Amino acid sequence: MASLFKQVGAVTSMNVRSIPQRAAMSIASIVAVALAISVLLFFLALSHGLSQTVEGSGSNDVAIVLRDGAGAELNSVVTRDQLNIIAQAPGVVHRGQTPMVSGELLVIVDGKKRSTNTNANMPFRGIGPEGLALRHNVHIVQGRMFRPGTNEIVVGAGLLREFSGFEFGRTIRLRGTTWQVVGVFEAPGTVFDSELWADVAVTQSLFNRPNVFQTMRVQMTSPAAVQSLKRFVHDDPRLQLQVLSEREYYAQQASQSTNGFTIIAWFLGVVMAIGALAGALNTMYASVAARSAEIATLRIIGFSGYAAFFGTMVEALMLSALGGVLGLVIAFIAFNGRTTSTLSSGFTQLVFKFELSPGIVISAVVVAIIIGVFGGFLPGIRAARVRPQLELAAQ
Amino acid sequence: MNDLTLMRKNLWRKPVRTTLLLISIMIAFLLFGVLVSFNVAITDVRTAPNRMVTLSKINFTESLPIAYYDRVLHTDGVLAATHMNWFGGYYQDPRRGFLAVFAVDPDSYLRVYRDDLHLTPQARETFLHERTALLVPRNIAERYGWRVGQHIPINSNIFTNGTNGGHVWDFTVAGIFETPDGNSQANSVLIRYDYFNDTITFGKDRIGWISFLTTSATVNDRVAHAIDARFANSQDETSTQDAAAFNRSFAAQLGNIALVVTLVVGAAFAAILLIVGTTMALAVRERTKEVGVLKTLGFSSGRVLRMVLGESMLLSLLGAALGLLAAAGVLYIFSRINGGGGGGGGLHLYPSVVGVSAAIALALGLVTGLLPALSAYRMNIIEALGRR
Numbered sequence: 001m002a003s004l005f006k007q008v009g010a011v012t013s014m015n016v017r018s019i020p021q022r023a024a025m026s027i028a029s030i031v032a033v034a035l036a037i038s039v040l041l042f043f044l045a046l047s048h049g050l051s052q053t054v055e056g057s058g059s060n061d062v063a064i065v066l067r068d069g070a071g072a073e074l075n076s077v078v079t080r081d082q083l084n085i086i087a088q089a090p091g092v093v094h095r096g097q098t099p100m101v102s103g104e105l106l107v108i109v110d111g112k113k114r115s116t117n118t119n120a121n122m123p124f125r126g127i128g129p130e131g132l133a134l135r136h137n138v139h140i141v142q143g144r145m146f147r148p149g150t151n152e153i154v155v156g157a158g159l160l161r162e163f164s165g166f167e168f169g170r171t172i173r174l175r176g177t178t179w180q181v182v183g184v185f186e187a188p189g190t191v192f193d194s195e196l197w198a199d200v201a202v203t204q205s206l207f208n209r210p211n212v213f214q215t216m217r218v219q220m221t222s223p224a225a226v227q228s229l230k231r232f233v234h235d236d237p238r239l240q241l242q243v244l245s246e247r248e249y250y251a252q253q254a255s256q257s258t259n260g261f262t263i264i265a266w267f268l269g270v271v272m273a274i275g276a277l278a279g280a281l282n283t284m285y286a287s288v289a290a291r292s293a294e295i296a297t298l299r300i301i302g303f304s305g306y307a308a309f310f311g312t313m314v315e316a317l318m319l320s321a322l323g324g325v326l327g328l329v330i331a332f333i334a335f336n337g338r339t340t341s342t343l344s345s346g347f348t349q350l351v352f353k354f355e356l357s358p359g360i361v362i363s364a365v366v367v368a369i370i371i372g373v374f375g376g377f378l379p380g381i382r383a384a385r386v387r388p389q390l391e392l393a394a395q
Numbered sequence: 396m397n398d399l400t401l402m403r404k405n406l407w408r409k410p411v412r413t414t415l416l417l418i419s420i421m422i423a424f425l426l427f428g429v430l431v432s433f434n435v436a437i438t439d440v441r442t443a444p445n446r447m448v449t450l451s452k453i454n455f456t457e458s459l460p461i462a463y464y465d466r467v468l469h470t471d472g473v474l475a476a477t478h479m480n481w482f483g484g485y486y487q488d489p490r491r492g493f494l495a496v497f498a499v500d501p502d503s504y505l506r507v508y509r510d511d512l513h514l515t516p517q518a519r520e521t522f523l524h525e526r527t528a529l530l531v532p533r534n535i536a537e538r539y540g541w542r543v544g545q546h547i548p549i550n551s552n553i554f555t556n557g558t559n560g561g562h563v564w565d566f567t568v569a570g571i572f573e574t575p576d577g578n579s580q581a582n583s584v585l586i587r588y589d590y591f592n593d594t595i596t597f598g599k600d601r602i603g604w605i606s607f608l609t610t611s612a613t614v615n616d617r618v619a620h621a622i623d624a625r626f627a628n629s630q631d632e633t634s635t636q637d638a639a640a641f642n643r644s645f646a647a648q649l650g651n652i653a654l655v656v657t658l659v660v661g662a663a664f665a666a667i668l669l670i671v672g673t674t675m676a677l678a679v680r681e682r683t684k685e686v687g688v689l690k691t692l693g694f695s696s697g698r699v700l701r702m703v704l705g706e707s708m709l710l711s712l713l714g715a716a717l718g719l720l721a722a723a724g725v726l727y728i729f730s731r732i733n734g735g736g737g738g739g740g741g742l743h744l745y746p747s748v749v750g751v752s753a754a755i756a757l758a759l760g761l762v763t764g765l766l767p768a769l770s771a772y773r774m775n776i777i778e779a780l781g782r783r
Contacts, residue, residue, distance in 0.1 A: 025677065028669035032419075035662040042658075069562070071489060075552040108454040115651070118644040121454060174453055176630050207457075208630075212597075268426065272663060275422035278415040279670035285412065286677055342650045347456070349648065 007303050011311030015291070016318060022287055026319055029283040032276040033323025033371055034330060037364050040269030041331040041356065044363070047261035049355035050342070054254035057190035058246030060223040062134055065216040065233070068240045072253070072346055073106050078213040082239055089232045091225030092218055095130070100219035102128035105200055107207050108348055109174060111163035113341070120163060120341075123348035124153075124196045126203025134217050135192060142168050143183030148199050151206070154183040158193035158351035162341045166196060175206050191250070194341070194351040217246070256345040273367055276323070280375030284316050288383045295383055296391035305384035312383045316376025317369065324368025331356060331364075398698070402705045405682075412674065417714045419670050420759070423663040424718025424752055428744055429725050430656045431751075436742045438646045438653070441577045442638040443510075444612035445474070449605040449622055450641070452632035456481075458601035459631050467605045470621055472614040476607035477503035480591060483553035484584065486539055494535065496549060496584040497603075498591035501528075507606055511580045518543070518570020522585070528569035530585040534730070536571045543568050549586075555596040564594065579638065606638070664755070672763040675707050679767035686771050687779030700772040707764025708757065715756035719749060 019026050058064075065086060070076035080103070086092075087099040094100065104127050111122040129148055132138060146152035155166045166172065172179045179198070187193040204210055220226050223245065230243045244252075288295070295308050335354045344350035406413055449467055451457035461478070468476040477500055484496030501523050505512070514522075514530070522528045529549075531541055541547060545568045556564055566586060574581045592599055609618050619635035626633045646652065679686070689699055723744040730742040 024673040028666075028673045031669055032666035035666045039659055039662055069552075071552065075483065077555075108456045110452075110454045113647065116647050118647040119454075120648050121456070173632075176628060176632070268659060271422055271426060272666070275419040275663065275666060275670075278419040278422075279666065282412055282415045282670065282674055286674070340650065343648045 004304065004306060007307035008310040008314075011298065011303065011307045012314045014294070015287070015311045015315045018291065019315065019319075022283070022290060025283045025286055029276070029280045029319050029375075030323040030326060032279040033273075033320050033368055034326035036269065036272035036276040036371075037324050037327025037368055038330040038334070039272050040265055040367060041327060041360065041364055042335060042354075043261055043265030043268060044360045045331065045336060045354040045356045046340070047258040047265060048357050048360060049352045050261065050344075050350070051254040051258040052355055053189055053193075053350065053352040054191055054250050054257060054344070055247075056250075057192060058248070058250035059136060060245055060247050061220050061226065062246040063218040063220055063226045063229050063243050064246050064249045065218065066214075066242050066244070066249075068242045070242070073104075073215050074108075074347055076214045078103065078216050078241065080211045080213070082241060083213060083216050085236065085239060086216060086218060086229070086233070086241075089218075089229055091220050091222075091228050093221055095133070098130070100130045100134060102131040102134050102217045103200055103213035104128065104131065104215050104217060105203050105207070105209060105212065106214055106346075106348075107203065107209075109196070111159070111165045111349070113349075114162060114164050121343065121348045122159065122163060122166070122196055123194070123346065124198065124203070126200030127197050128200050130219070131197070131200075131217070134219050135187065137190070138185055138187040138192060140183050141186045143181075145183055146198055147182075149202065150199065151177055151179045151202060152182045153179050153196050153198045154185050155181055155197075156193040156195050156351075157184055157186045158339075159195065159349075160184060161339060162194075162351050163349065175208075177206055191344070191346075191350055194349060253345050257350075269367065273371055276320075277371050277374055280316060280320060280371055281379065283319065284312060284375055284379035285382065287315060288312060288379045288386075291383070292386055292391050295386045296388040299386065299388040308386065309380040309384040312380035313373075313376035316379070317372035320368045320372030320375060323371070324365055327368070328361065328364060398702055398705065402702055402709055405678075405702070406706050406709055409678070412678075413710070416671055416674055416710060417717060419667050420711055420714025421718040421721060423660075423667045424715045424756070425721045425725065426663045427660050427752060427755070428719050428722025428748055429729075430660055431748050432722070432726055432742065432745055434652050434656045435745050435748065436577070437649070438643060439577060440579045440639075440642045441575075442579050442642065443608065444637070444639070445609045445615065446638040447607055447609060447615060447619065447635060448638050448641050449607070449633050449635045451604075452623075452634040455604060455641075457631075458598060458603055459605070459633065461600045461602050463626065463631070463633070464602060464605055466625060467607060467622055470618060470625075472609050472618040472621075474608040474610050475503065475506045476605055477507040478588070478602040478605050479504070480588065480601075480603040481553075482549075482586065482591065483551045484549050485552060486547070486549060489550075489552060493552075494549070494584050495582045496551075496586060498586050498588045500588045504585070507608055508580055511574055511578050513573045514570055518572070521569035522587070525567065525569060526587060526590045527564075527566050528587060529566035530570050530572055531568060532581060532583065533571050533573050535582065535584060536568070538731075541568050541571075543570060549584075554591075554598070556594050557596045558594050564590075579642070612637075664759070668759065668762065671707070671711070671759070672766070675703075675710075675763050675767045676770075679703055679771050683774065683779050686774050687776050690774070690776050690779070696772045699774075700768045703768035703771050704761065704764040707767070708760030711756045711760035711763065712753075715752050715759075719744060719752055 066076040083103045087101045092099045104125055107124045108121045109124045110119045113120045146154050166181055168181055168184050170181050226245045233239045233241050233243050336356050338354050341349045341351045451459055464478045480498040482496035482498055484494040522530055547566050548563050549566055550563050555562060609615055615637055622635045623633050686699060726742050726744055
C-alpha cells in the first residue's frame, strides 16, 4: 500500500512537471473550464444578488396586508374602511394615540435608464405618515423627508445611481402638477432603495385613485402578533384580505424573480461544462498518448497500472482546478459587487448588486472537480492499460 | 479516391478525438442558436414602419380617457386607430403563467391589425357580434386544449367583475388565429372592450393605449408631435412613438440582453477556438510522416494545405450543423413550455441565425486549420520522414 502511494506520487510529479511540454492543449483546457465556470458564476451571482435584495427588504414584525389572491402589490386593493378596521386590531403598535399603520399606493412612472437612455418603470410609492418609521434602516442622506399634503418626493439612492430624471432638487411634471424632489434616502440592500416616495393622500388624488390603497403595512408588537393578525383578518367577513409578514411577502417575491435566473445559470453552466469536459478529455487522451513510452518504461521497471491511472487523474484534476480558480478570479474581478437593474416581479425596475456567496463558490468548485474527475477517468484507464512490450516495439 | 475521401478518413481515424471535438463545437453553436434566437424573439418584434402607439406620458401602465381615441383617430395623417386595455388575465391558476389578454374594440382592432391575424370569416363575424367572444392564438389554444365554441372562464388579477363580485369572466372561443413569424400579436388573447367596460367596477371609460397606422412612415414624427401637443398640460399627457421603438425600450427594461448574449456566446467560441485549434495542430504534428509520404508520392504542397484546411472546415461545419439541430430542439421545447404570455410563443431557430452560424463555422474552420495547414505546407520531405 505504502509503495502504491509512493508510485502514484512519483508518476504524478513526473506528469505535472511534463505539462509544459503540452502547454498549448493544457492551456486550452484550463481556459475552457474557466470560461464555463465564470458563465455559471455570472448568473448565480445575479440570481443571488437579486434574491438577497428582495429578501432583505422585509422584517418579521411588520405585517403587509393585500387583497386576498392578489399575489403582488400592483394587483391589490385595500379600502379605507378595511384599513381602519385593521388599525384597531390587537397587537398593533401605537405611537401615542396613533396606530403605526401605513396605507400605501404604488404607481409606475417613467424614468430614464442611464446606460441606455431608454424609458424604464420606476416604482412611485405613496406612503402614510408612519411609512418611514415602519421601515427600519432607512435614513435620509440628502435634503429632508417630504412634508405630508404636499407634492414633494424623496428618492432612493439606488434608483438615482441607475436612472435619471429624479435628481435632488429637480422639479417634475406629473398629471399636470409640479412635484419637487426634496430628499434622497438610503435603504441599503433592499427594494426600497430603488423607489420614489411621496405622501399617499396626494398620490391618491393626483393619480385619480381616491381613497384606494393597494397595501397596508402594520407595525406589530412581535412576530407572533403577525400570526394573530392573520387570524383576526380571517375571522372578520368584511376583510377579504391576506396578511403576511413583510419577510414572508418578500421571500415569495424573491423566489418568483430569481427562479428564472437560477435555471438559466445551470442550463448555460452545465452546457458549457460539457463542452469544457470534451476539451479536457481530448487533452488528457493526448497527454496519455504523448507519455505512452514513458508509461511503458515505468511499467517494465515495476510500477503498477494504478500508478499510471492516478497520475493521469491528478493531472486532469489539476488542470480543471486551475480552470476553476481562473474562473473565480474572472468572476471576482469582472462582476462581483457590480450594480445592475432588471424588471422585478413587481413590474418595476429593481437595482441590486451581483453577489457571490460561499455556497456559489463551492458549487463552482464542485463543477470544476466533476469536470476533472470525468476528464481524467477514461484517459486514466487507457494509461493503466498501456502494454509495455507492444508500446516500446512500436516506437 | 478523391481528396474529400482522404479528408473524411483523416477526420475519423481517431473517432474518440473527433467525437469530442464535435461535441464541443456543437455546444458552442447550440448556445449561439438558442441565445441569439431568444434575443431576436424579444427585441425584434416585427411591426410595420407606420404603426404607432399613444401611451400615457407617465408610464404605459397608466390609462387614458376614452375620449382620446376619437381625437387621435381624427388627427391628420392617421389612417386607422384602435384602443387596447391590459386585462391581467390568467386561466384557472396564476402559477400556470399569465395570458396576454387585451380588451379591444373589435371593428377597429381588426382593421388596424388586418394583416397580422389570419382568421376565418366566421370567427371574424362572431367576434364582431358576440359580446363574450374570445380570440386565441393557436399556440395558446393548443397549450390549454381550447376549441372553438368552448366556454372559457378567464380571471383577472386586476379588475373585479361587477356582475358577480369576483375576478372571473366567462368567454366563448370565437376563433383560433395564426400570426406571421415574429408578429407582435403572436401571444395576444383578445376580448371585447364593451363587455369589459360594462362589467368592471373601476377604471370605466379609460383605455390602456391607442395603437394606430399612419398614412405613411414619413409622417410619423409630425403625427406624434400633433397628438402629444394636443394633450400637453392636461391631466393625461401622452407620449406617441412608433411601435418598434416602444418594443425596443420595453425589451431594454429586462437588462442589456444583447450584451449578456454576446459575452456568453463569445466565451463559448473562445473556448472551442482554443480546444479545436490546439487539437488540429496536434493531429497534423502526429501525421508528419504521412505528410512526407504524400509529398513523396507527388501531392503538391498546395494540395496538402487544402486537405488539412478542408478537414478542419468539415469538422466545424459538421459540429455547427449538429449544434443548430440541437438548438432547434431546445427552442421547440422552450416554446412548448412557455407558450403563454412569457413571450416564448413564436420562438424558433431564425433563418438569419442559421446564416450567421454558417459564416462563423467557416471562419472557425479556417482559423483552427490555418496554422497546422501552413506547417504541413512548409514541411520538407526529408525532415518529415526523418522526424519522429
